Amino acid sequence: MYVAVKGGEKAVKNSQRLVAQKRRGDTRLQKISMDQITNQLGLGVDRIMAEGSLYDITAAAMAIHQAQGDMMEAVFLVRAFRTTLKRFGNSIPVQTTKMTAIRRVSGIFKDIPGGQILGPTYDYTHRLIAPDPDQGPDAGSDRHMETDTAPPNHAAACEDISPLPEELPRVIDLLQAQGLLQQDDIRPPGDAAEDLTRQPLAFPVSRSLRLQALARGDEGFILGTAYSLQRGFGLDRHPFLGELKVGYVAVRYTPPELGFDIHVGRMKLTECVMVNRQDDAARKAAGFETGYGLVFGQNERKAMSMSLLDRSLAAEKNTGKTDYPARDPEFILSHCDNVESSGFVQHLKLPHYVDFQSELVFIRNRRKDHTPDKGNR
Amino acid sequence: MLADADVADLKAGYAPFADKISYAWLVKPETGMLMVQGRADSTGAPFCLGEMTVTRCMVQTKDDIQGYAMVQGNDHEHARLAALLDALLQMPDFHAELGTTLMAVLKNREQKRQQAMAKEIADTTVEFFTLKRGE
Numbered sequence: 001m002y003v004a005v006k007g008g009e010k011a012v013k014n015s016q017r018l019v020a021q022k023r024r025g026d027t028r029l030q031k032i033s034m035d036q037i038t039n040q041l042g043l044g045v046d047r048i049m050a051e052g053s054l055y056d057i058t059a060a061a062m063a064i065h066q067a068q069g070d071m072m073e074a075v076f077l078v079r080a081f082r083t084t085l086k087r088f089g090n091s092i093p094v095q096t097t098k099m100t101a102i103r104r105v106s107g108i109f110k111d112i113p114g115g116q117i118l119g120p121t122y123d124y125t126h127r128l129i130a131p132d133p134d135q136g137p138d139a140g141s142d143r144h145m146e147t148d149t150a151p152p153n154h155a156a157a158c159e160d161i162s163p164l165p166e167e168l169p170r171v172i173d174l175l176q177a178q179g180l181l182q183q184d185d186i187r188p189p190g191d192a193a194e195d196l197t198r199q200p201l202a203f204p205v206s207r208s209l210r211l212q213a214l215a216r217g218d219e220g221f222i223l224g225t226a227y228s229l230q231r232g233f234g235l236d237r238h239p240f241l242g243e244l245k246v247g248y249v250a251v252r253y254t255p256p257e258l259g260f261d262i263h264v265g266r267m268k269l270t271e272c273v274m275v276n277r278q279d280d281a282a283r284k285a286a287g288f289e290t291g292y293g294l295v296f297g298q299n300e301r302k303a304m305s306m307s308l309l310d311r312s313l314a315a316e317k318n319t320g321k322t323d324y325p326a327r328d329p330e331f332i333l334s335h336c337d338n339v340e341s342s343g344f345v346q347h348l349k350l351p352h353y354v355d356f357q358s359e360l361v362f363i364r365n366r367r368k369d370h371t372p373d374k375g376n377r
Numbered sequence: 378m379l380a381d382a383d384v385a386d387l388k389a390g391y392a393p394f395a396d397k398i399s400y401a402w403l404v405k406p407e408t409g410m411l412m413v414q415g416r417a418d419s420t421g422a423p424f425c426l427g428e429m430t431v432t433r434c435m436v437q438t439k440d441d442i443q444g445y446a447m448v449q450g451n452d453h454e455h456a457r458l459a460a461l462l463d464a465l466l467q468m469p470d471f472h473a474e475l476g477t478t479l480m481a482v483l484k485n486r487e488q489k490r491q492q493a494m495a496k497e498i499a500d501t502t503v504e505f506f507t508l509k510r511g512e
Contacts (some may be wrong), residue, residue, distance in 0.1 A: 056451060057431035082428055086409040091425040093414040102498060118501040162497045170419065193414055193423040207417055208424035215426050251429060253411055258445055262432055263380055264411065264448030271419065294415045296427055
């Protein structure tokens with residue numbers, strides 16, 4: 001039970017002033033601009049948009065700034081902001097098959113139609129902290145790192161560059177063509193999607209709600225629980241990366257005023273398909289089953305973890321309790337939202353004076369009952 | 378195309394027509410959201426991925442031509458210009474002229490953007506090969 005407490009207005013005001021001061025830091029230094037954040041901290045912005053569940057680069061940058069770089073606080077700010085906006089409608093589902101991919105790799109086939117596109121990735125960097133090119137004479141000379149100012153490689157500039165492909169063939173289509181995929185999601189594609197922000201999460205939960213919850217879930221939680229699967233807490237086989245793509249898709253919408261669909265904008269997404277072998281005797285034949293991940297921005301770690309969980313949670317949809325957390329839809333989906341989690345954990349900071357008093361009274365009474373009679377001494 | 382364009386380009390493209398048309402708002406610029414949907418396994422059942430901030434507006438010119446715009450983000454000016462240009466593009470008189478000015482600029486920019494991206498992609502496309510053991 002919470003009990004309202006009064007007082008402290010002045011201290012609260014001062015605390016707010018103090019946090020603003022701390023956020024600003026040393027005033028001799030320049031303030032960070034929003035453009036600097038969107039340009040130079042792009043992956044942070046991506047994460048805020050994904051977990052804030054709102055694709056809005058400006059709002060995400062402002063939130064990072066206002067939260068002093070505290071990602072979860074920034075996510076909270078974005079979530080709060082989205083509640084102030086009116087929803088105009090639902091987009092037409094984005095066509096990730098027509099994504100302009102800036103990165104696309106597969107861990108199962110080396111020769112995929114369209115090729116493996118490494119794109120911008122930290123996978124091949126040395127993870128050495130490079131000296132700041134703005135500081136010191138040796139700056140920027142680290143041979144392992146491309147410096148920030150490295151000119152783009154113009155070697156191929158004069159050659160003909162093949163235009164962007166309209167559509168990259170999906171890697172799982174290769175498996176599908178050979179009849180090796182188990183299809184367990186055969187809902188007609190036309191179905192209107194359920195929406196977690198308009199209905200409570202009730203179990204058993206549909207796949208569309210599961211995907212939505214995971215897409216806006218906390219990266220750390222999703223990564224950690226996916227890792228638990230890989231370590232044997234719910235998955236007894238090695239999963240494989242079917243395809244991982246990062247790129248831009250067009251967002252289209254049909255305004256009721258017009259009656260035809262229009263292009264509204266472009267968004268960066270990361271899409272992942274994981275492939276697991278399954279040779280369950282209950283099923284017809286051995287084959288592969290897939291898990292799917294799709295998140296705002298470039299976040300491969302999260303898209304991969306999401307697809308592992310999508311698969312593991314599908315397995316338990318009818319069976320209820322399970323031995324492993326990462327196979328339990330209720331465990332994962334009810335706890336993956338970091339705004340909810342952090343709210344409940346952090347509410348412990350609120351006054352619980354009366355609750356605690358009752359605990360004290362209880363313990364004192366217990367002790368009194370159990371104290372041996374001191375009269376004999 | 379108008380939705381993806383730089384506001385500066387739209388401003389420049391619209392400027393010559395600014396005093397040639399008068400318009401009224403049907404829907405004033407307002408910022409809201411679209412729920413962006415994806416599809417499970419990229420082609421399956423739709424699911425809600427998350428929202429996107431958009432700004433929309435609708436104008437009507439004196440000749441009863443309606444222009445509509447919905448653009449990404451919260452830039453009201455972007456939406457206004459896009460809606461006005463949408464209306465202008467529906468008028469044959471202006472359509473031809475805009476085709477050679479603004480639309481050509483936008484087409485050019487989009488082409489350049491695509492080329493730059495194609496180059497980035499070409500530069501990092503690899504062919505992996507597997508090594509045989511013992512060789």
